Amino acid sequence: MLNYTATVEEVTPSRRRGAFLCSLFMALSMAAVVASADVPKPKIPKGKGERCVEDTTVMRKNHMEFLLHQRDETVHEGIRTKKHSLKECLNCHAVQDESNLPVGIDDKRHFCNSCHAYAAVSIDCFECHQSKPDIPKVSGLSP
Amino acid sequence: MSEVETPINTYRRNFLTSIGALTASVALGAALVQRVAGARAPEEAVTGKVRWGMLVNAGKCVEGCDECVKACDEENGLKSSGRSEIDAQWIRKVTLKDKTTSRTTVLPMLCQHCTTAPCVDVCPTGASFRRDDGIVLVDKHLCIGCRYCMMACPYKARSFIHEAHNDQKSWAPRGKGTVESCTLCVHRVDRGETTTACQDACVKAGHNAILFGDMNDPNSEIAKHLAAEPSTQIRGNLNLNLGVRYQGI
Numbered sequence: 001m002l003n004y005t006a007t008v009e010e011v012t013p014s015r016r017r018g019a020f021l022c023s024l025f026m027a028l029s030m031a032a033v034v035a036s037a038d039v040p041k042p043k044i045p046k047g048k049g050e051r052c053v054e055d056t057t058v059m060r061k062n063h064m065e066f067l068l069h070q071r072d073e074t075v076h077e078g079i080r081t082k083k084h085s086l087k088e089c090l091n092c093h094a095v096q097d098e099s100n101l102p103v104g105i106d107d108k109r110h111f112c113n114s115c116h117a118y119a120a121v122s123i124d125c126f127e128c129h130q131s132k133p134d135i136p137k138v139s140g141l142s143p
Numbered sequence: 144m145s146e147v148e149t150p151i152n153t154y155r156r157n158f159l160t161s162i163g164a165l166t167a168s169v170a171l172g173a174a175l176v177q178r179v180a181g182a183r184a185p186e187e188a189v190t191g192k193v194r195w196g197m198l199v200n201a202g203k204c205v206e207g208c209d210e211c212v213k214a215c216d217e218e219n220g221l222k223s224s225g226r227s228e229i230d231a232q233w234i235r236k237v238t239l240k241d242k243t244t245s246r247t248t249v250l251p252m253l254c255q256h257c258t259t260a261p262c263v264d265v266c267p268t269g270a271s272f273r274r275d276d277g278i279v280l281v282d283k284h285l286c287i288g289c290r291y292c293m294m295a296c297p298y299k300a301r302s303f304i305h306e307a308h309n310d311q312k313s314w315a316p317r318g319k320g321t322v323e324s325c326t327l328c329v330h331r332v333d334r335g336e337t338t339t340a341c342q343d344a345c346v347k348a349g350h351n352a353i354l355f356g357d358m359n360d361p362n363s364e365i366a367k368h369l370a371a372e373p374s375t376q377i378r379g380n381l382n383l384n385l386g387v388r389y390q391g392i
Contacts, residue, residue: 077189077274077275087313105309130312
């Protein structure tokens with residue numbers, strides 16, 4: 001059995017040094033926080049429609065989970081509901097360039113890119129998937 | 144006010160009863176139509192009740208015609224890289240010649256959508272799989288590009304994607320380092336359509352050599368042909384129970 005005895009702790013020089021280093025570290029990290037405030041927040045383009053399929057906070061945190069879940073259902077079971085499909089994300093969040101054509105993932109303005117570049121998280125969805133929405137076929141009736 | 148008993152309005156009662164009956168019969172009718180057409184709601188998973196398959200009549204396939212190949216390339220966004228040896232090919236024309244009789248047969252060769260597919264057997268990651276409705280696919284999220292499936296396939300039906308692409312069709316993702324093959328136009332099937340791009344092209348060209356449909360539905364055109372006429376499975380000795388059957392070879 002171990003016996004614990006309470007002792008009055010003395011403030012040793014090494015302890016004092018530790019406290020100094022600790023406060024120095026805190027001051028530096030505060031400075032880092034202040035400095036990061038200067039990094040511009042990404043300009044996230046607004047999607048079509050009034051609201052997303054889930055709350056914005058939920059989407060920010062969990063969009064990858066939704067996409068992953070939907071992807072397996074689509075590929076293996078042929079379930080092609082629109083709610084969490086990548087294709088619908090792209091349809092709603094398409095960003096147009098100067099000539100009114102949707103921009104691809106290589107463009108900084110692309111919806112996915114605008115945030116992923118800021119967060120330094122690389123995605124490989126568009127190694128295979130088309131990053132632009134389908135352009136509807138031009139019919140004779142539309143202007 | 145509520146104490147006063149209102150007399151039963153027989154006209155109203157009859158009207159409501161008939162409305163109820165009408166609604167029920169419409170609902171039943173709609174359910175029946177849906178079942179007959181084999182259509183599936185977007186949220187409904189595929190089932191083994193359906194077996195998509197294809198019947199190719201080599202006797203009607205015309206030498207020199209490659210409409211099916213062009214239609215497939217267009218539909219699925221397969222573009223030539225300028226180096227034909229590395230281009231993906233989902234369907235190709237094959238010419239067979241009997242050396243004794245000199246008879247030549249041409250036919251389109253594509254993934255045969257085997258029930259016991261060798262590509263599925265050998266895949267180390269589970270990327271090669273057979274959907275419950277008989278369509279053999281590659282889950283490119285899982286494919287590591289090892290190409291075992293390409294070596295295992297007796298029909299040489301699969302292609303490896305050697306180069307990066309950025310002009311894919313949204314319904315046909317394609318990426319460097321993965322393997323792919325004919326999907327029996329799975330995007331069309333999931334939309335409830337009943338023809339493939341190659342079939343449409345063959346019909347348009349006036350040859351009618353390709354017929355796509357549900358082999359399990361005795362009322363479908365393909366099942367009727369298969370039941371009434373002789374057909375062949377290429378390399379039938381492998382007992383793979385193919386989804387693509389041939390006539391006239």
